[in-house]
Amino acid sequence: MTYGATQVLRDVTVSIGRGEVVALLGPNGAGKTTTIEILEGFRVPSAGEVQVLGETPHTAGEAWRARVGVVLQSWRDHGKWRVGEFLDYLSLYYADYATPEVERPWPTADLIERVGLGDKTLRRLDRLSGGERRRLDVAVGLLGRPEVLFLDEPTAGFDPQARRDFHELIRSLSDLDTTILLTTHDLTEAEILASRILVLAGGTIVADGSPDDLRHRMSASASVRFRRDGQLHTQSTEDPVSYLRTVLAEPGEIEDLEVRRASLEEAYLSLVRQVETGTETPEASFGIPPEGTDDAPAADPEPTREEA
Numbered sequence: 498m499t500y501g502a503t504q505v506l507r508d509v510t511v512s513i514g515r516g517e518v519v520a521l522l523g524p525n526g527a528g529k530t531t532t533i534e535i536l537e538g539f540r541v542p543s544a545g546e547v548q549v550l551g552e553t554p555h556t557a558g559e560a561w562r563a564r565v566g567v568v569l570q571s572w573r574d575h576g577k578w579r580v581g582e583f584l585d586y587l588s589l590y591y592a593d594y595a596t597p598e599v600e601r602p603w604p605t606a607d608l609i610e611r612v613g614l615g616d617k618t619l620r621r622l623d624r625l626s627g628g629e630r631r632r633l634d635v636a637v638g639l640l641g642r643p644e645v646l647f648l649d650e651p652t653a654g655f656d657p658q659a660r661r662d663f664h665e666l667i668r669s670l671s672d673l674d675t676t677i678l679l680t681t682h683d684l685t686e687a688e689i690l691a692s693r694i695l696v697l698a699g700g701t702i703v704a705d706g707s708p709d710d711l712r713h714r715m716s717a718s719a720s721v722r723f724r725r726d727g728q729l730h731t732q733s734t735e736d737p738v739s740y741l742r743t744v745l746a747e748p749g750e751i752e753d754l755e756v757r758r759a760s761l762e763e764a765y766l767s768l769v770r771q772v773e774t775g776t777e778t779p780e781a782s783f784g785i786p787p788e789g790t791d792d793a794p795a796a797d798p799e800p801t802r803e804e805a
């Protein structure tokens with residue numbers, strides 16, 4: 498995909514199966530919104546092939562659009578409408594696309610409750626707070642009970658409770674076999690919601706797998722720390738269970754035992770840094786001291802890298 502002479506995406510090849518919940522991660526400007534807008538049919542790719550629900554998004558018709566839910570990164574319009582009437586109006590569009598299996602539209606009163614706007618049904622849109630407006634955006638995306646749902650930074654501006662409610666809502670949708678692609682900068686959110694993570698960096702997909710795959714790809718080892726008879730020991734090992742067995746078999750009192758694996762955030766940051774700088778990230782780069790450095794100072798959680 499190019500904007501003018503600038504190539505933003507290249508060789509992005511991805512296939513997402515029915516019912517998958519996939520998080521698309523990447524630094525600012527990596528091309529996540531561009532990717533998602535191509536899949537939504539709002540942008541025409543300058544090259545390549547795209548199919549969603551068996552059709553090319555930018556040429557697909559209304560029946561296709563009714564099966565796809567979209568939560569854009571931001572939109573600000575219809576300020577004078579009230580929450581309930583706005584959703585009621587939009588819901589008319591979906592009535593023609595109900596099937597024996599799928600009730601469309603989602604009844605608006607229920608949907609308003611589900612997104613936590615139950616007490617805001619009569620509130621004007623331009624009087625909603627940022628987080629409330631975002632909840633409404635999510636409701637708009639869900640109104641047609643979509644088979645495929647695209648969410649571009651859906652929880653930006655959510656307070657912790659709203660975020661938790663949203664996660665529950667998304668989980669309930671995935672139980673209904675809805676295919677979901679969301680972008681987020683919140684690694685914890687990606688891990689909670691998605692069984693698969695795509696990392697976009699340098700205009701292409703640089704990682705595709707489960708959160709555990711990503712963690713293990715960047716670091717197979719764990720850091721084990723403990724005190725024996727008051728003395729601090731640290732060890733990096735790929736098999737912490739076996740290592741702990743040997744430790745516990747030896748005499749002496751063990752205290753402050755801690756086993757630490759790289760977090761998803763550390764793995765992600767390390768990968769992106771590696772792509773952006775063209776440097777290698779060694780396995781022991783998650784603040785874990787090299788093997789055999791007993792009594793080393795506490796591990797620094799900040800990932801490090803080595804020049805290639």
Ligand SMILES: Nc1ncnc2c1ncn2[C@@H]1O[C@H](COP(=O)(O)OP(=O)(O)OP(=O)(O)O)[C@@H](O)[C@H]1O
Nearest residue numbers: 500501503505523524525526527528529530531532
């Ligand atoms: N309409 C446009 N015309 C020209 N360049 C654009 C246009 N839209 C986006 N870009 C550029 O394309 C690149 C990718 O933008 P995009 O919005 O897809 O990134 P993103 O990964 O969603 O970023 P963020 O995390 O900041 O939302 C950026 O460098 C951006 O400046």
